[in-house]
Amino acid sequence: MDAIAEKRRTAEGRSTAPSHPYDPAYDPLVAATPGHGREYAPTYWIGTAGEPPPDDGPITHDVDVDVAIIGSGFTGLSCAIFLAEEYGIKATVLEANRVSWGCSTRNGGQAQCASGRLKRSQWIGRYGLDTALRLHAEVCEGMETFKHLIRDIDCEPQPGGHLYIAHRPEVMPALRKEAAVLREVFKYDARILDAETVKREYVDDKEAAGAMHEPEGIGIHAGKLAFGYLRKARALGATVHPASPVEGWETRNGFHYLRTPGGTVRARAVGVATGGYTSQRLHPQLKNRLLPVLSNSIVTRPLTEAEREACNFRTTQVLTDTRILRHYYRLMPDGRVQIGSRSAITGNDAPQKKYEQKLVDDLYRKFPALTGIEIDYSWWGWVDVSHDMMPRIFQPDPAQTVYYAMGYGGNGVMYSAQAGRRLAALIAGKSAGPELPIFRSELPFPNVREMVESQAFAPFRRVGQWFLYRWYHLKDDVF
Secondary structure (H helix, E strand, O other), X not given: OOHHHHHHHHHXXXXXXXXXXXXXXXXXXXXXXXXXXXXXXXXXXXHHOOOOOOOOOOOOOOEEEEEEEEXXXXXXXXXXXXXXXXXXXXXXXXXXXXXXXXXXXOOOOEEEOOOOOOXXXXXXXXXXXXXXXXXXXXXXXXXXXXXXXXXXXXXXXXXXXXXXXXXXXXXXXXXXXXXXXXXXXXXXXXXXXEHHHHHHHHOOOOOXXXXXXXXXXXXXXXXXXXXXXXXXXXXXXXXXXXXXXXOEEEEEOOEEEEEEOOEEEEEEEEXXXXXXXXXXXXXXXXXXXXXXXXXXXXXXXXXXXXXXXXXXXXOOOEEEEOOOOOOEEEEOOOOOEEEEEEOOOOOOOOOOHHHHHHHHHHHHHHOHHHOOOOEEEEEEEEEEEEOOOXXXXXXXXXXXXXXXXXXXXXXXXXXXXXXXXXXXXXXXXXXXXXXXXXXXXXXXXXXXXXXXXXXHHHHHHHHHHHHHHHHHHHHHHOO
């Protein structure tokens, strides 16, 4: 029996326990690594998913593998699944902390037919109609990939579509225009609803001035989905090693030497799927390619029947509002309300109670009947926003077998499945997919490249982000 098989046998029946507590102030722009064996964030998903499934334990000695994947979230695990299913490749997945410790267990659980931050009309403006139509086909295919991948995972799916709620009347003309583009150009059945219809037939969000309904959208339990991906990947022969952060990376003679605390992994190819938790020191091709942004979430206690009626919750569809700093929210299968939005600028500021309180106040404004309701879960996490608001699945250097998939901008629950599939194809030596910018270009730097390439520029990016947030707030709720 080889060493990896022995590790699997001895680890069978248990998950790797944390060796360090959760770090609420972690910040990927300043931390050397995401940590080593840290506990999960105290999210609703982790609190209600049950015991984590068995994994393969930390790397404990030097190993030689065909494919190493860095990051065990939705993207990394789905990549491992597709590598096994479609190419017969059994990947070795490396995770710094516990399995799916980052974005995948801190999101809002909303699977929408989108990826990145841009609307379809913005795709047309940036890329032209031809490319925009192919991008639309890609995300629609991605939704089908996601549905196929979760068909045998008990992740509490709530299908029915996505309701994009206008948070003030001034937004409705732009929403009507976008819906017309979706219907007439993309043949995607988006419908405009007036405020009375939204409040009577869907939910009495007091801010709702109307809405656009999209046919595709599924709410899921993020923790149960992550654990389902883990079970599926390991059943197909992948090995998943938590508490194994990559602390050093050298490439020599076509091999990648990934140094972890327990041993070095020598890999012929490496896929990077670290999302908003990508260390600035992980690999030169990834430094300053993302702006990690914090997002907060809260989950209430289960609503009483009277509270549910007072809010007129008649839908369990995923909901977002039209703010630039948008809210994402829904009624959960167990009768709770989850709501999330943007948060602090830095990791050090994230634990401040005022950010949770702002979200609580936002909940009360939308649903006054819930004023004073107990909040059972509160957490925050980092979102991987690219500097042009679109993801990439790419091989940055044709001479090196290094590939990455990231930059979903908060729309990764669904598209991470398709990105994992596209990443698997790249690693296997195939084309990532159709001729699209997200497969044919690298994650861009910010505009002032020579400044950004300096590590010292990170604080200035944060200052710029602060001013942007102030401006977005004024545009959302004042002007």
